[in-house]
Amino acid sequence: MRAQFTRLLLSLTVVCFAKALVLPSELSEITGLSEAQLRRFLDSRATSATTSSPPQSTCAEANTTVVFPKPTLPTAYDLAKRNAFVKRDGTKLTLLGKDFRIVGGNIYWLGLDENVIPDPSYPSKRRVVEVFGIVSAMRGTAVRGHTLGISVGNPLSVEPSLGVFNDAAYESIDFAILVARLYGIKLLIPLVDNYNWYHGGRYQFIGWHGIPFEGTGSNITPPDVGAYFYNTTAIVDSFKRYITQHLTHVNRYTGIALKDDPTILGWESGNELAAVLFGDGPAPPAWTKEIGELVKSLAPNHLFLDGSYGIYPGTGQLENTVVDIFSDHFYPANITKLNAGLAQVNAVNRNYLAGEFDWVGQSGGDDVADFLDVIKETKGAGDFFWSIFGHDDQCCQYVEHDDGFSFYYQRSSFYTTRGDVLINHATQISGAQVPEILPEVACPAAQFPKSLLPPGFDPTLLSLI
Ligand SMILES: *[C@@H]1O[C@H](CO)[C@@H](O)[C@H](O)[C@H]1NC(C)=O
Ligand SMILES: *[C@@H]1O[C@H](CO)[C@@H](O)[C@H](O)[C@H]1NC(C)=O
Numbered sequence: 001m002r003a004q005f006t007r008l009l010l011s012l013t014v015v016c017f018a019k020a021l022v023l024p025s026e027l028s029e030i031t032g033l034s035e036a037q038l039r040r041f042l043d044s045r046a047t048s049a050t051t052s053s054p055p056q057s058t059c060a061e062a063n064t065t066v067v068f069p070k071p072t073l074p075t076a077y078d079l080a081k082r083n084a085f086v087k088r089d090g091t092k093l094t095l096l097g098k099d100f101r102i103v104g105g106n107i108y109w110l111g112l113d114e115n116v117i118p119d120p121s122y123p124s125k126r127r128v129v130e131v132f133g134i135v136s137a138m139r140g141t142a143v144r145g146h147t148l149g150i151s152v153g154n155p156l157s158v159e160p161s162l163g164v165f166n167d168a169a170y171e172s173i174d175f176a177i178l179v180a181r182l183y184g185i186k187l188l189i190p191l192v193d194n195y196n197w198y199h200g201g202r203y204q205f206i207g208w209h210g211i212p213f214e215g216t217g218s219n220i221t222p223p224d225v226g227a228y229f230y231n232t233t234a235i236v237d238s239f240k241r242y243i244t245q246h247l248t249h250v251n252r253y254t255g256i257a258l259k260d261d262p263t264i265l266g267w268e269s270g271n272e273l274a275a276v277l278f279g280d281g282p283a284p285p286a287w288t289k290e291i292g293e294l295v296k297s298l299a300p301n302h303l304f305l306d307g308s309y310g311i312y313p314g315t316g317q318l319e320n321t322v323v324d325i326f327s328d329h330f331y332p333a334n335i336t337k338l339n340a341g342l343a344q345v346n347a348v349n350r351n352y353l354a355g356e357f358d359w360v361g362q363s364g365g366d367d368v369a370d371f372l373d374v375i376k377e378t379k380g381a382g383d384f385f386w387s388i389f390g391h392d393d394q395c396c397q398y399v400e401h402d403d404g405f406s407f408y409y410q411r412s413s414f415y416t417t418r419g420d421v422l423i424n425h426a427t428q429i430s431g432a433q434v435p436e437i438l439p440e441v442a443c444p445a446a447q448f449p450k451s452l453l454p455p456g457f458d459p460t461l462l463s464l465i
């Protein structure tokens with residue numbers, strides 16, 4: 001199959017500039033593109049559309065004088081990767097039969113943001129395009145995006161009130177998935193939050209079912225009320241209905257249902273899920289199994305992650321065969337905890353992910369570069385730093401977020417110096433080259449080559465960019 005595949009890719013490259021040739025029918029099968037789409041791609045290669053320059057910003061200070069990287073025309077191999085699912089092979093992940101390593105950042109605001117006015121609002125297309133450009137410039141392979149999957153309980157949510165679904169909330173989600181696809185970046189999407197923030201989480205479902213509580217974030221009373229999310233059939237059923245609605249949603253830009261989209265590498269049962277209180281154990285394994293089986297039944301080509309905050313041997317957590325990836329978060333970096341978790345997860349032949357870590361490294365803990373070196377040396381583990389922000393809609397100011405862990409690409413020497421650690425790690429782990437000079441990331445972004453856009457895509461939607 002591999003040899004046949006390589007031959008097909010070669011033939012695709014050859015026919016690029018000779019479109020009179022008949023396209024092998026297997027190409028559609030392998031790339032997932034129709035013959036018309038393939039021809040469109042090949043035509044555009046011949047007329048190279050890489051020369052568009054960035055539009056003017058409305059912001060006086062925006063720097064549009066440099067030559068910016070932008071989504072470039074994909075090679076045939078890039079195109080195939082974009083249309084292939086990430087798979088798990090024991091402790092490793094693969095893409096088109098080669099090792100795939102998750103490396104990148106968390107971008108929690110892609111579906112709905114709290115750091116702008118009005119708070120919350122959907123992020124602008126310009127911001128979404130810029131931030132994927134940043135991940136691409138940093139040689140990331142993947143992004144973990146909370147609000148692409150966690151969206152309940154306010155008027156802008158996917159599910160504003162119990163059983164009521166809001167198609168308008170999908171505009172930003174669909175667009176972020178499209179842009180990830182254009183950049184060839186894969187997505188990991190959590191389905192619920194352990195806490196009570198603006199985008200909703202398990203407390204929203206608990207409240208909908210008439211169980212009283214008070215508080216925001218992780219500061220909830222009564223403190224054990226979060227257990228109802230797992231132990232009440234009606235609440236579990238409501239969450240499962242939300243998952244079914246979300247995974248079967250068809251992206252308005254790509255025409256691909258979320259459950260069938262190779263851009264999405266997997267679904268995480270939730271973010272930092274704890275049994276009852278914070279840090280007291282994994283989400284109940286029977287619940288994780290039930291959610292995992294639902295996800296796998298809807299999306300058999302996607303991976304499933306246990307969203308428990310950490311690895312807890314002896315609880316039944318690691319016995320869940322439906323789980324492909326177990327993960328932990330690190331505030332601060334902790335090599336002892338990392339090594340222990342890795343050994344436990346590898347012992348059950350599953351993949352390991354450091355789903356969040358403090359890249360700043362100023363709150364004690366181990367040196368971040370040393371921590372990342374341990375991940376690099378493993379057979380297949382991945383990592384996402386917490387978390388990436390970019391500019392505002394006008395490309396004038398940075399969007400500020402106050403948790404102390406916001407990463408701004410090349411904002412100042414502080415970010416450049418520490419960013420180098422992340423970029424070096426990403427290139428080492430993914431086998432890419434570190435460029436001698438790091439590219440600027442356009443804000444506003446350069447126009448996309450038309451051929452990258454899905455058939456039927458309304459180009460005026462990108463006129464904002
Ligand atoms: C724009 O960016 C380039 C490349 O980073 C830099 O050399 C130049 O000084 C910048 N211009 C302004 C006005 O910031
Ligand atoms: C669910 O958890 C809550 C909070 O700990 C507890 O009070 C309740 O009895 C539990 N319900 C069941 C059915 O176990």
Ligand SMILES: *[C@@H]1O[C@H](CO)[C@@H](O)[C@H](O)[C@H]1NC(C)=O
Nearest residue numbers: 332334336337340364365366
């Ligand atoms: C690292 O984790 C271990 C538990 O695995 C803990 O005992 C230790 O205190 C942690 N170190 C830091 C610096 O947090």
